[in-house]
Amino acid sequence: MMDKPKFDRPVINRINAGVPDKFGMRTNIRPITTIDNVSINRLLKEYGSPLYVLSEQTIRDTYREAESAFKTRYPKVQFAWSYKTNYMNAVCRVFHQEDAWAEVVSGFEYEKAIANGVPGNKIIFNGPDKSRSDLELGIKNGSLIHIDHFDELYEIIDIVDDSEEIAKVAIRINMDTGIYPQWDRFGFNFENGEAWAAVNKIMTQEHLELMGLHTHIGTYIMTPVSYGIATRKMAELAVRIDRKFDHVIKYIDVGGGFASKNTLKGAYLPGSDTCPSFDEYAEAITDALNNSDIRHDRMPTLFLETGRALIDDAGYLAGTVLANKRLADGRRSLVIDIGVNMLFTSFWYEHNIVPAQEHQQDTEDTTIYRPLCMNIDVIRSAVQFP
Ligand SMILES: *Cc1c(COP(=O)(O)O)cnc(C)c1O
Numbered sequence: 001m002m003d004k005p006k007f008d009r010p011v012i013n014r015i016n017a018g019v020p021d022k023f024g025m026r027t028n029i030r031p032i033t034t035i036d037n038v039s040i041n042r043l044l045k046e047y048g049s050p051l052y053v054l055s056e057q058t059i060r061d062t063y064r065e066a067e068s069a070f071k072t073r074y075p076k077v078q079f080a081w082s083y084k085t086n087y088m089n090a091v092c093r094v095f096h097q098e099d100a101w102a103e104v105v106s107g108f109e110y111e112k113a114i115a116n117g118v119p120g121n122k123i124i125f126n127g128p129d130k131s132r133s134d135l136e137l138g139i140k141n142g143s144l145i146h147i148d149h150f151d152e153l154y155e156i157i158d159i160v161d162d163s164e165e166i167a168k169v170a171i172r173i174n175m176d177t178g179i180y181p182q183w184d185r186f187g188f189n190f191e192n193g194e195a196w197a198a199v200n201k202i203m204t205q206e207h208l209e210l211m212g213l214h215t216h217i218g219t220y221i222m223t224p225v226s227y228g229i230a231t232r233k234m235a236e237l238a239v240r241i242d243r244k245f246d247h248v249i250k251y252i253d254v255g256g257g258f259a260s261k262n263t264l265k266g267a268y269l270p271g272s273d274t275c276p277s278f279d280e281y282a283e284a285i286t287d288a289l290n291n292s293d294i295r296h297d298r299m300p301t302l303f304l305e306t307g308r309a310l311i312d313d314a315g316y317l318a319g320t321v322l323a324n325k326r327l328a329d330g331r332r333s334l335v336i337d338i339g340v341n342m343l344f345t346s347f348w349y350e351h352n353i354v355p356a357q358e359h360q361q362d363t364e365d366t367t368i369y370r371p372l373c374m375n376i377d378v379i380r381s382a383v384q385f386p
Contacts, residue, residue, distance in 0.1 A: 029363060029386055031355045032316075040318050040356040050319035050338045056094055058314035063098045066306060069278035073286040076301040080124050082256050083109040085307030092116050095310070103256075103305045107134040110143075124253070124305070126172065126214070128152070128186060135159055139167045146170045146214045146253075148187055153201060160207035170212035170253065171198050175233050177226040183218050190233055199237070203245050210247065213237055216255025216305065220264070224276050227254055228284035235292035238300065253303035254285055260312035263350040278309070317343055318356060322370075332366045334385070339370035339377050346379050353379065359386040 033040060036055050044051055063079070070077040080103035081095035087109060092102070093116055102113035105127030113123050120141025128148040130138070135152075136159055138145050147153050147169055160167045172187030173195045188195040202210045213234045217226055231254055238249040259275040267274065289302060319338040327333050340346055353368060366385035369378040 028361070029354055029359075029384070031358055033356055033358070035316055044318055044320070050317060050336075050342060052342075053316040053318055054088075054091060054311075055314045055316070059091065059094050059311065060098060062310050062313055063095065063100070066278045066304075066310060067098075069282040070286065070302065070304065073282050074289060074302055076299065077304070078251075078301055079304050079306060080122075080253075081310075082305050082307035083112060085256070086311050087112055089116055091311065105129075107131060107137075110134060110138065114141075121168075124214075124303070126216075126305075132159070139165055142168060144168050144170055144211055146172050147198070147202075148172050150198070150201075153198060156208065157205055163207070165207065167208050168211050169202060169208055170210070170214045170251070171195060171202070173213060173215045173234065173237070175215065175217075175230060177217050177229040177233075178223065179218050179221060179226050183216070186216065187214070190237070195237065196240070199241055203241070203247065210241070210249070212251035212253055212300070212303070213249060214253040214255065214303075217257055219257045219308065220259045221257045222259050222275060224280045224284035227281055228288045230254060231285045231288035232292065235289060235294055239293045242295070242298065248298045249300050251301040251303050252289070253305065256305040256307040256309075258306050258309035260308045262312055262345075263352075265348055265350055267350070327367065332364045332385075334366060334368045336368060336370050336379065338379060339372040340379065341372060341377075343379060350380065350383075353383060353385070355386060362386060 035053050036057050043053060067077070067079060078101060080101035081092055083092065083102060083104045089112070092112070096102070096116060096118060101122040101124065102116070102118045103124045103126060104110045104113050106129060110123065110125060114120070120143050123141070123143040124146060125138045125143050126146045130152065132155060135145065135156055139156070139159060145156065145167055147156065156167050156169065173190050174182070174184045174187045175190035176182055188198045199210065202208050215230050215234060217230050231252065234252045238252065241247050241249055258278070258281050259271065261272040261275055263271040285302065289299070294300065317338055319336050321334050321336055323335040325333050325335065343351065345351070363384040363386050366383055367378065368380045368383060368385070371377065
């Protein structure tokens with residue numbers, strides 16, 4: 001008897017190659033076969049799959065674009081690379097070569113910055129968790145210590161009181177900039193007078209020098225106007241300090257938080273269309289400074305601690321398709337060797353996934369996942385994919 005032929009479940013697909021999607025364009029997926037002119041296939045062959053790849057050229061181009069947005073609008077600008085955003089030594093060193101200082105939030109990162117050759121006086125030491133020995137080292141090296149709370153302030157006073165040393169400090173300030181929920185866990189509050197109280201305490205200390213004012217209003221902030229408000233509030237404080245103590249604030253640090261071009265889950269349009277440009281952020285911040293009451297001969301240096309917006313576009317994760325299959329509802333799915341353990345951000349970003357080979361243009365609604373044996377291990381739950 002003849003074997004019964006194997007049954008293949010029929011699938012009906014709308015053919016959408018060449019047909020407009022809801023934005024009036026056809027889904028046109030271009031492969032990425034090289035990064036910085038190096039073939040991805042070659043990289044995978046040489047280093048294995050999956051593989052993180054960072055484009056040095058993209059890092060440098062993005063940095064220069066950001067820097068020029070600010071430097072063309074304000075004379076004194078200094079970027080400090082946010083180590084916690086990506087503290088791979090090679091990445092940090094590219095930023096330092098481009099002239100960025102280091103911004104660190106732990107003793108571990110502080111030591112990394114020193115090991116990467118950053119002079120102590122070009123390290124900004126942030127964060128609520130600095131041990132006594134971290135503080136002692138930072139002060140000894142002349143780093144800028146950004147004070148988070150009163151207990152830290154008292155500890156610094158205790159360290160320098162009986163010594164010859166001067167601690168160079170700034171205060172971290174939290175404030176209402178129209179971003180909700182407001183980030184009020186870090187630093188001293190502006191509106192309730194806490195920041196002003198901290199300034200007054202610092203200014204009466206012989207061994208403390210108040211160098212700057214700092215804020216970091218949040219992350220993935222899509223409204224440049226919030227930075228304008230933050231800058232204006234810090235400029236007001238600088239004027240008040242000048243008036244009461246005849247003391248010049250050397251820098252105003254507006255932190256990080258510029259949105260990168262990633263697309264958030266649930267967003268209607270891609271991040272590359274909706275996120276403000278560096279120019280828009282720069283315009284809001286430098287406008288607030290240029291139009292403030294700070295005396296023209298006492299204008300502070302503008303510090304920026306931009307993180308994700310400088311690095312996100314440079315990162316790739318290359319992987320391999322392990323299998324093609326159909327889910328119970330007939331939807332196409334790809335099993336790949338990249339799981340959410342390697343790409344944790346896929347929980348909140350719709351990462352752009354494209355083939356690394358030439359391919360045909362027909363696309364189909366596809367789920368891309370990896371069998372970490374948890375149902376949540378999905379890299380993209382629905383994407384048009386060839
Ligand atoms: C995380 C952080 C940054 C960088 O934030 P991004 O959102 O990556 O730009 C800058 N400053 C401080 C104090 C931070 O904690």
